Amino acid sequence: MPSTYAQPHYAYRPSPQAEATHPVVVVGAGLVGLTVALDLAQRGIDVVVLDDDDTVSFGSRAICFAKRTLEIFSRLGLGEAMLAKGVQWNTGRVFAGVREIWHFDLQPEPGHAHPAFVNLQQYYVEEWLVAACEATGRVDIRWKHRVSAIDPREDGAVLSVDTPDGAVTLQAGWLLACDGARSFIRESLGLPFVGQVFRDRFLIADVVMQAPFPPERWFWFDPPFHPGGSVLLHRQADDVWRIDFQLGWDADPEAEKQPERVRARVQAMLDMAVAPGIAFELEWVSVYTFRCRRLERFRHDRVIFLGDAAHQVSPFGARGGNGGVQDADNLAWKLAAVLRGEAPEALIDSYDAERIPAADENISHSTRSTDFITPKTKAAHAIRDAVLDLAARHAFARPLVNSGRLSRPAVLTGSPLSTQDDWDGGVPPGAPAQDAPVQRDGAPDWLLAHLGGDFTLLAFDPPAAIEGAVVVSSNPAPGAFWDSEGQAFARYAAGPGSVVLIRPDQHVAARFRAYDPEAVAAARSRALGA
Amino acid sequence: MTHLDLSPRIDDPDRLYAALVEAHEGLDEAASLRLQARIILLLANHIGSTATVCAAIDEARRFG
Ligand SMILES: Cc1cc2nc3c(=O)[nH]c(=O)nc-3n(C[C@H](O)[C@H](O)[C@H](O)COP(=O)(O)OP(=O)(O)OC[C@H]3O[C@@H](n4cnc5c(N)ncnc54)[C@H](O)[C@@H]3O)c2cc1C
Numbered sequence: 239m240p241s242t243y244a245q246p247h248y249a250y251r252p253s254p255q256a257e258a259t260h261p262v263v264v265v266g267a268g269l270v271g272l273t274v275a276l277d278l279a280q281r282g283i284d285v286v287v288l289d290d291d292d293t294v295s296f297g298s299r300a301i302c303f304a305k306r307t308l309e310i311f312s313r314l315g316l317g318e319a320m321l322a323k324g325v326q327w328n329t330g331r332v333f334a335g336v337r338e339i340w341h342f343d344l345q346p347e348p349g350h351a352h353p354a355f356v357n358l359q360q361y362y363v364e365e366w367l368v369a370a371c372e373a374t375g376r377v378d379i380r381w382k383h384r385v386s387a388i389d390p391r392e393d394g395a396v397l398s399v400d401t402p403d404g405a406v407t408l409q410a411g412w413l414l415a416c417d418g419a420r421s422f423i424r425e426s427l428g429l430p431f432v433g434q435v436f437r438d439r440f441l442i443a444d445v446v447m448q449a450p451f452p453p454e455r456w457f458w459f460d461p462p463f464h465p466g467g468s469v470l471l472h473r474q475a476d477d478v479w480r481i482d483f484q485l486g487w488d489a490d491p492e493a494e495k496q497p498e499r500v501r502a503r504v505q506a507m508l509d510m511a512v513a514p515g516i517a518f519e520l521e522w523v524s525v526y527t528f529r530c531r532r533l534e535r536f537r538h539d540r541v542i543f544l545g546d547a548a549h550q551v552s553p554f555g556a557r558g559g560n561g562g563v564q565d566a567d568n569l570a571w572k573l574a575a576v577l578r579g580e581a582p583e584a585l586i587d588s589y590d591a592e593r594i595p596a597a598d599e600n601i602s603h604s605t606r607s608t609d610f611i612t613p614k615t616k617a618a619h620a621i622r623d624a625v626l627d628l629a630a631r632h633a634f635a636r637p638l639v640n641s642g643r644l645s646r647p648a649v650l651t652g653s654p655l656s657t658q659d660d661w662d663g664g665v666p667p668g669a670p671a672q673d674a675p676v677q678r679d680g681a682p683d684w685l686l687a688h689l690g691g692d693f694t695l696l697a698f699d700p701p702a703a704i705e706g707a708v709v710v711s712s713n714p715a716p717g718a719f720w721d722s723e724g725q726a727f728a729r730y731a732a733g734p735g736s737v738v739l740i741r742p743d744q745h746v747a748a749r750f751r752a753y754d755p756e757a758v759a760a761a762r763s764r765a766l767g768a
Numbered sequence: 769m770t771h772l773d774l775s776p777r778i779d780d781p782d783r784l785y786a787a788l789v790e791a792h793e794g795l796d797e798a799a800s801l802r803l804q805a806r807i808i809l810l811l812a813n814h815i816g817s818t819a820t821v822c823a824a825i826d827e828a829r830r831f832g
Contacts, residue, residue, distance in 0.1 A: 617801060624805030634813040 270545030271416030277570030324356030433531020585767030664731025
């Protein structure tokens with residue numbers, strides 16, 4: 239039982255017996271379901287969220303939230319809280335035995351509002367999402383509502399839901415299945431969820447301690463305190479530390495979870511890696527096996543899968559939650575535009591076109607990392623160990639060391655919503671907009687905070703005023719964002735007169751060397767699926 | 769450079785063969801595999817082209 243966190247329990251409220259059709263029903267008040275509900279609500283859409291439980295995520299789950307996720311949560315109003323409470327970090331170190339063989343800095347250049355990562359327990363994020371959802375007045379979260387049957391229809395879905403007061407029926411125009419890796423909706427629609435299981439087990443121990451240790455990600459291969467396996471150490475909020483021991487396939491999960499056994503393991507590790515005799519308390523222990531797999535398609539008419547229900551990865555690389563939040567970011571504005579009658583229903587197909595390649599990228603990276611950490615054959619083991627041998631002595635072998643390639647935002651290359659161009663460099667169509675330090679009317683600010691929400695036209699030194707545009711100027715000018723360090727022009731490869739059309743999810747839709755209202759309007763309707 | 773040069777190029781074939789075999793002297797199977805892997809990685813870096821190494825892998829796998 240966590241000692242640093244008091245689990246909230248939310249009140250169950252009975253559902254009415256007969257209700258009109260809800261435009262959107264989200265199944266699962268987890269990280270992804272709450273994010274998509276909040277995003278939709280902030281776009282003026284009423285959402286019902288059903289969850290079988292009455293609380294937030296329990297125990298050790300996601301801790302690493304990537305820069306892109308922080309940007310999305312900043313757009314939704316939670317960014318500051320996450321930065322304030324979370325542990326910010328940019329650097330990872332990898333050891334073979336006790337020797338450091340490789341380190342990486344995930345954010346080598348300054349001039350971004352957000353760090354590469356913050357570490358924060360998933361339950362905090364979910365708790366704040368619940369509060370933010372409630373504050374919109376548009377999200378109706380129904381706790382202790384377990385979906386027990388689904389009948390998909392052409393114009394939506396009918397759900398049977400078990401509640402403490404018995405079964406109720408709900409009708410949804412759109413059903414967003416955010417019910418996690420064991421998705422009931424996926425299973426009841428009989429959709430195959432294919433991929434691979436890794437024959438390995440990992441012990442996750444969260445411990446509370448006061449440690450003089452830097453906010454970095456440390457990863458050991460074959461350390462003397464855990465011979466033959468790997469170990470990962472990471473700091474979270476509240477002086478909680480995540481320690482992850484690779485146990486191997488033959489380990490007995492029940493025996494490994496015994497507190498005495500875990501304490502002995504942890505003490506041996508901390509004595510050597512952190513400080514001899516350091517005191518700690520066990521906060522939470524669990525044993526996991528990992529898989530990488532996905533649904534063939536995420537959209538099935540009016541039923542759309544997001545997050546772990548759609549795709550699952552191993553945690554090396556922190557791509558599960560971060561990938562799911564990007565699903566929500568991608569879908570919310572599209573569904574809102576369709577529901578408001580501003581875009582054809584076909585726009586929703588672009589969710590598959592954009593997020594399936596993104597899921598494949600996450601699966602590929604996390605599979606490769608897991609294959610490095612858990613080699614499948616003797617030959618694979620020999621190649622892995624050879625890389626570690628050589629990396630200790632030669633720089634060339636260090637980039638081959640793979641302890642997890644940490645989550646990067648998806649660049650929606652080849653998206654049907656993008657207008658292609660022949661620019662050299664900058665932020666290409668499909669990529670998320672880049673941040674830059676700017677100043678407006680003397681006050682320091684960040685460019686990204688003013689992009690997204692709706693379509694935004696970003697105009698660099700426009701020769702004439704453009705209505706509604708966000709203006710970046712190379713010299714201070716009233717109302718404009720002065721590119722005081724030259725980073726905005728440089729990052730966007732912009733010249734005077736350039737304009738960039740940004741989508742509501744902050745991804746670039748189109749770029750032009752000069753403003754042409756017709757070309758911008760055409761790019762906008764293309765981005766709306768017209 | 770994806771071209772894999774299969775023309776005869778080895779300057780001292782008998783010495784090369786002997787060196788490849790002798791390198792494994794006194795090693796058990798696991799250590800041999802690991803040594804072999806180190807040699808491959810060193811040569812791969814020397815070649816510097818993943819595509820060329822992949823062409824060599826394809827050629828090597830043709831023998832079943
Ligand atoms: C050990 C570990 C470490 C991880 N570390 C990271 C990390 O550092 N960074 C990262 O990004 N990701 C990480 N992940 C992955 C991350 O936790 C998941 O990707 C994330 O929780 C997925 O969110 P979700 O909303 O899709 O699913 P979930 O969080 O699983 O939520 C699903 C929700 O649906 C509800 N539900 C299920 N069935 C029904 C039903 N029939 N009716 C109603 N409600 C239902 C459940 O109660 C739950 O609330 C980690 C995972 C593990 C296990």
